[in-house]
Every structure is written in structure tokens, then in C-alpha cells.
Amino acid sequence: MHADVVIIGGGLAGLACALTLREHGREPLILEAGDAPGGRVRTDVQDGFLLDRGFQVLQTWYPEARRFLDYGALDLRPFEPGAQVRCGGHLHRVSDVWRRPGRLAEMMFSPVGHWTDKLRLLGLRRQCLRGDLEALYGAHERDAITHLREMGFSQRIIDRFFKPFFSGVFFEPELQVSSRAFEFVFRAFALGDTALPARGMEAIPRQLAQRLPAGTLRLNTRVERLEGRRVILQSGEPLEAGTVVVATAGTEAARLLGDTESFPTRGTTCLYFDAPQAPVAGPYLAVNGEGHGRVNNVVCPAQLSEHYAPAGRQLIGINLHGAKEEPEALEETVRAEMEPWFGEGVRDWRLIKGYRIPEALPAQHPPVPYPGAAELRRGEALWVCGEYRTAPSIQWALHSGRRAAEGIVAA
Numbered sequence: 444m445h446a447d448v449v450i451i452g453g454g455l456a457g458l459a460c461a462l463t464l465r466e467h468g469r470e471p472l473i474l475e476a477g478d479a480p481g482g483r484v485r486t487d488v489q490d491g492f493l494l495d496r497g498f499q500v501l502q503t504w505y506p507e508a509r510r511f512l513d514y515g516a517l518d519l520r521p522f523e524p525g526a527q528v529r530c531g532g533h534l535h536r537v538s539d540v541w542r543r544p545g546r547l548a549e550m551m552f553s554p555v556g557h558w559t560d561k562l563r564l565l566g567l568r569r570q571c572l573r574g575d576l577e578a579l580y581g582a583h584e585r586d587a588i589t590h591l592r593e594m595g596f597s598q599r600i601i602d603r604f605f606k607p608f609f610s611g612v613f614f615e616p617e618l619q620v621s622s623r624a625f626e627f628v629f630r631a632f633a634l635g636d637t638a639l640p641a642r643g644m645e646a647i648p649r650q651l652a653q654r655l656p657a658g659t660l661r662l663n664t665r666v667e668r669l670e671g672r673r674v675i676l677q678s679g680e681p682l683e684a685g686t687v688v689v690a691t692a693g694t695e696a697a698r699l700l701g702d703t704e705s706f707p708t709r710g711t712t713c714l715y716f717d718a719p720q721a722p723v724a725g726p727y728l729a730v731n732g733e734g735h736g737r738v739n740n741v742v743c744p745a746q747l748s749e750h751y752a753p754a755g756r757q758l759i760g761i762n763l764h765g766a767k768e769e770p771e772a773l774e775e776t777v778r779a780e781m782e783p784w785f786g787e788g789v790r791d792w793r794l795i796k797g798y799r800i801p802e803a804l805p806a807q808h809p810p811v812p813y814p815g816a817a818e819l820r821r822g823e824a825l826w827v828c829g830e831y832r833t834a835p836s837i838q839w840a841l842h843s844g845r846r847a848a849e850g851i852v853a854a
């Protein structure tokens with residue numbers, strides 16, 4: 444069999460690549476190992492609950508998401524800008540006062556940081572919004588924790604807000620990620636909503652895949668290896684391609700491309716419980732700012748969309764850093780840790796399912812160059828897209844997929 448362009452991987456990068464190629468009259472074929480498109484953006488349905496595979500959100504500001512997605516059809520349900528922070532034995536609301544100016548006084552007196560920190564937050568915001576994305580990624584770089592200290596933030600706000608909130612984004616408890624990656628994420632939080640599609644995160648890749656004509660996406664098809672333009676499937680079947688695009692996650696991309704450089708990743712674990720009531724009321728993320736414990740954050744998605752849980756039930760997602768243990772082995776730890784937060788009712792929560800995701804994201808340690816300029820061409824007829832050589836996130840997956848396609852067309 445011969446295909447014009449074979450794309451290995453039907454995650455967001457592969458889908459964006461295929462859609463862009465189609466726009467230019469090309470005929471891509473996606474080979475996807477999984478049983479549905481989406482890669483890391485998948486949602487399971489169990490007992491009437493929608494279980495995203497690990498806690499994840501769409502940030503509506505992402506320029507590429509706005510380009511590729513129909514937000515109206517996704518029926519996006521936004522979180523409140525900010526979070527609930529558990530510290531000193533209580534939950535405290537932290538708000539983005541730029542978007543919720545009525546909460547300025549509450550923010551100024553919040554024990555999550557000193558009042559000087561609140562002023563510095565405005566400075567950080569200004570800095571993160573300065574210039575375009577290329578300028579953001581061109582700025583002087585250090586790790587995020589050093590960056591925050593150099594900006595004068597107190598240890599209190601670092602421990603109570605920055606570490607718990609942003610480590611949940613990077614799966615990096617000590618925030619040793621690049622200050623550029625940090626500022627990119629801060630910008631996304633500042634300029635748009637943080638939202639869930641009403642019917643789960645998988646609605647995003649489903650929407651993209653629906654725009655592809657039948658036959659473009661071959662599911663349950665794992666690629667074993669590449670031999671030039673020949674793609675060998677796990678089944679042994681060979682495919683001849685005019686051009687090959689590797690659109691898998693980083694570790695697998697390195698394997699297929701024969702690169703020996705290590706690709707460090709960060710893991711996360713998510714446990715979903717069924718309960719009669721939501722322990723966190725309203726569309727909030729609750730983060731652990733106590734400075735101890737295994738739990739990083741708690742989210743109740745049915746507080747945003749009724750589709751996440753059957754009528755009369757609530758879905759509780761508990762997220763922990765790392766992915767060394769099986770989720771079931773953490774159930775007791777999680778209950779013991781959540782009881783002081785939410786009371787004895789925690790004992791009655793029913794574990795629905797857990798997800799252990801060892802390679803959720805690449806470690807984004809410095810240096811992190813501008814992902815939009817990364818070289819995606821690997822040979823005469825070989826291209827790469829996705830986080831390998833660029834950066835993770837919905838934004839950069841879509842962007843790199845589009846760029847690879849445009850490169851192929853131009854070449």
C-alpha cells in the first residue's frame with residue numbers, strides 16, 4: 444500500500460497535521476496505535492461518569508486552539524480564575540483580581556501571601572504579557588522557582604500558591620521548570636478561561652477527527668519501525684509513504700527516529716471517586732498549600748458540567764505528583780489525607796478508577812527555546828511534530844502539527 448503522507452500518531456499534533464495537509468489538497472493517512480484519536484487527551488465513560496485520563500484543561504487563550512477548535516460546539520465550562528488553596532487547615536480563595544476586581548480586598552488580606560506579594564503578582568502579570576510569544580521565549584531564562592525568588596516573592600506565597608498551583612501544571616513539585624515555560628502558562632491563565640468541554644476533554648480530538656474524511660485515520664495500528672519511507676507496522680505489514688511524519692510523544696518519537704538522547708518525563712496519578720456531594724463547591728480547583736502530603740489538587744468536574752456525573756452524584760478527581768505506585772495502592776493514603784480537609788464523609792467515597800501516567804509531560808528544564816521555531820524536518824521526506832524538539836501542551840501540539848504540514852507542502 445502507498446500513502447501520500449503517513450502520520451504516525453493520532454494525538455492533537457497528528458490531527459492538526461492531517462487537517463492542515465487536507466486544506467492544501469494532500470492526502471494524509473494517520474496510523475494510530477490506540478482505539479480512538481486523542482493521544483493523551485482521552486476520556487473514559489464508566490458507571491455514567493466521564494473520566495478524563497488525568498486532570499487536564501483547555502486554556503481558551505491558546506492561539507492554535509482558537510484556530511482549530513469550535514469552542515461553541517465544545518460547550519466549554521470555565522473554572523473560576525484562581526483557585527482554592529488549602530493552608531493552615533482551611534480553604535482560602537485566591538482570585539485573579541484583574542478578572543475579578545471585586546475580590547481585591549479579599550485577596551489583599553488572604554493569608555496565602557503577604558500584601559507585597561499581591562502587588563508583585565501584578566508585576567509578574569505585566570512581565571508575562573509583554574511582547575509576543577517569541578519574545579517571551581527569548582527572555583532571560585532560569586528555573587521558575589529562582590525566577591519567583593528573584594522577583595521578590597515571599598516563601599509563604601511560593602509554598603502556598605505558586606508551588607501547589609503550578610506544580611499541578613508541570614507535574615514538577617519543586618518548580619524547577621524553565622521560567623519561560625512558566626511564563627507561557629501564566630500568560631495562558633491570565634488571558635483566557637481555563638475550561639473543560641461539557642462532555643469531557645476527549646471532545647477536543649473527536650471534533651478534529653470528525654473533520655477528516657473516512658479512511659484518513661487507521662486505529663489500533665501501531666508502527667514498529669521506519670525504514671526510510673517505508674513504515675513497518677507491528678503486524679508486519681509494510682506501507683510505502685511519500686513523506687513520513689512522526690507525531691508520537693517524545694520517548695516513542697526518539698525510539699522511532701533512532702535518537703539515543705534521553706527524554707526525561709514527569710508523571711502524575713489521578714484517582715476518581717463517586718460521592719453524593721462535592722467537597723469543593725463551585726467551579727474551583729483546590730490545591731494543597733499545606734507544604735506536606737501526597738495530594739496536589741482536588742477537582743470536582745461535575746461542578747462545571749453536569750455531564751461528568753450521573754444525576755445526583757458528584758465526581759471527585761484527586762491528583763498526585765509522580766506515578767510510581769498503582770492508583771489503587773494510594774486509595775487509603777488519599778482518604779486519610781482528605782479526611783481532615785472534608786470530614787468523615789470521605790470514608791464513604793467510592794473509588795471509580797485511577798490513572799497512573801508515568802510519561803505525562805516532558806521535563807521542561809532550561810533551556811527551553813521558542814517552540815514555534817524548532818526544526819521539524821528530519822530528512823528529505825521525514826518530519827516530526829508534537830513535543831519532541833518543541834514543547835508539550837495543547838497549544839504547541841496543534842501548532843507543531845500545523846507547522847510540519849505547512850513545511851511538507853512548501854517542500
Ligand SMILES: Cc1cc2nc3c(=O)[nH]c(=O)nc-3n(C[C@H](O)[C@H](O)[C@H](O)COP(=O)(O)OP(=O)(O)OC[C@H]3O[C@@H](n4cnc5c(N)ncnc54)[C@H](O)[C@@H]3O)c2cc1C
Pocket residue numbers: 451452453454455456457474475476477480481482483484496497498499500501502664665666667690691692695711800802803804828829830834835836837838840
Ligand atoms: C495528565 C495530563 C494532563 C495534561 N494537562 C494539560 C493541560 O491542562 N493543558 C495543556 O495544554 N496540556 C496538557 N497536557 C499535555 C497535552 O495533553 C499534550 O502535550 C498533548 O496532548 C500532546 O499531543 P501530541 O499529539 O503531541 O502527543 P500524544 O497525545 O501523546 O499523541 C501521540 C499519539 O501517538 C500514538 N502512538 C504512539 N506510538 C505510536 C506508534 N508506534 N504507532 C502508532 N501510534 C503511536 C499514541 O497512541 C498517541 O495517540 C496534559 C497531559 C497529561 C498526560
